[in-house]
Amino acid sequence: MDAATVARFEASRDRLASLAYRLLGSAADAEDTVQDAFLRWQAADHASVRVPEAWLTKIVTNLALDRLRSAKVRRERAVGTWMPEPLLEGDPMLGPADTVEQRESVTMAVLTIMERLSPVERAAYVLREAFSYSHAEIAGILGITESGSQQHTHRARRRVAAAGNSTGIDQVSARHVVEAFVAAAASGRTERLVALLTDDATGVTDSAAMGLAGKPLRYPTPERIASAVRAGFKPSPAKRKLAGGSPSIHAAMVNGCPAVLVALGDRVAGVTILEVDGDKIAGVRGITAPDRLRRLTEIWRRREHDVPLIESW
Template sequence: MDTATVARFEASRNRLASLAYRLLGSAADAEDTVQDAFLRWQAADREYVEVPEAWLTKIVTNLAIDRLRSAKARHERTVGAWMPEPLLDGDPMLGPADTVEQRESVTLAVLTLMERLSPVERAVYVLREAFSYSHAEIADILGITEAASQQHAHRARRRIAAARTVAETDQAAARRIVEAFIAAASSGRTEHLVALLTDDATAVSDGFGGLADKLIRHSGPERIAAIVRAGLKPSAAKRSLAGGSPTIYAAVVNASPAMLFTLDDRVIGVAILDLRDNKIAAIHATAAPTRMARLTTAWQQRAHDTPIIESW
């Protein structure tokens, strides 16, 4: 390919990656999908590609749908047993964040609930809510009718409504929330932590270091408060497992406040706090090394605020 042809693809790369990430919930899979689209672009008879952006969007969307269907067939993404890959605020793969719908579409609560949708419903929801495509455009991309696109969008919105939030989270807000959360967890009084949680709060974790065979789930503010208090209490055994004494920072991850656990400038774990009505409705915690690589790269490329806890 000539330089101009490559440049045309590269101009769309970040948008395509953010589309693929929303569809797949995995940065690694999104990167692979975009690379596959590049190979298709390389092999295409581009003389007949009237609108490259639309052509590439269609290719990436359908490649992602194929991946979702294949993963489901292999039981790699069983509903309730899979967690999205978290991304640090500012990562270009998070894509557009101008509207409430765009920000909500990358929260871990919404990405997790999207696993309950069919691949086509998921694609319609993402294209419509996050990228503002018309139903006519979506129908062309997916090879369905406009009426079918509207029906898929309606079903998807209904199923995802429970995870929707209008909370605005910037770095300052994230720090206030994380500080309050850690203070309550360290107070020795469970009721302080319970007061920060919604009545239907949930927590999910892949186990420290991703060692659990399956996701660990808890529900109810009292149960979660007890687990969090125990989990955030430092011990020699926990430090040994972590490889040292982590530093805890506040951050914005997937449009939500989060605690980042770092060691030697590497992110070794993250706990994301999903908010609803100014309370914590869900906690998503992961320390699996495969989910920390992109977070660590983004973390190392930016300046950091003062840590909440210097040495845990």
């Protein structure tokens, strides 16, 4: 394959990766899908490909759908046992973010909701809302009718709207949210944490920080969230040993939301994503599993970091 053909693919790589990530919720799976698409592109009769971008979009979409439909993935993603892989603000895999729909489609809340959609509903929603494809184009990509595309997108929109997402927070406001959350957690007073949460706030963590594997731990009320955060935030020699040292604590933006980022040197040891509704926190999502933080750590290592909120925990 000549350099021009490779360059044509590379020009689309970031867009294809952001499409695959929205469909799969996993950066690792998205990278693998794009690499599989490159192998298809390498073997293709390029003279017969009239619009490379459209051809590659169709290939990546259908490769991602094949992954979603596989028995292995269905077992791994059994309802209630899977969490999306977080991405740091500025990661090209987050893709277009000009519209509310584009920003919304990469929030942890929406990626989780999309696990409840059929693969075709998920693809129709992403292609329409995040990449502005027409229903006629979506029909061609997915091998369905135009009216089918409209129906799938409508059903997906209805599910996503029920999640009540908010993605309109700027960097300065996001930092203030994180500072208030960290200050309340460090105080050891659950009432300060509860005051930051909506009445119907919920929380979930992957439990890896506790050395556990299996289903995420869920916290269905503000009081349960506050108790868990207070307990988790209290330092101890055993916790530092499990973490591998005394980490620094930073404010960050992850998947469009404010986040508490825990770092040991240039390694991210955990993130807590704060989903904001108005002036309060409606959702708290904690992720500490190293395999879910691999790409986030890679992006973190390339960045200049703000002054930490806590230098040494």
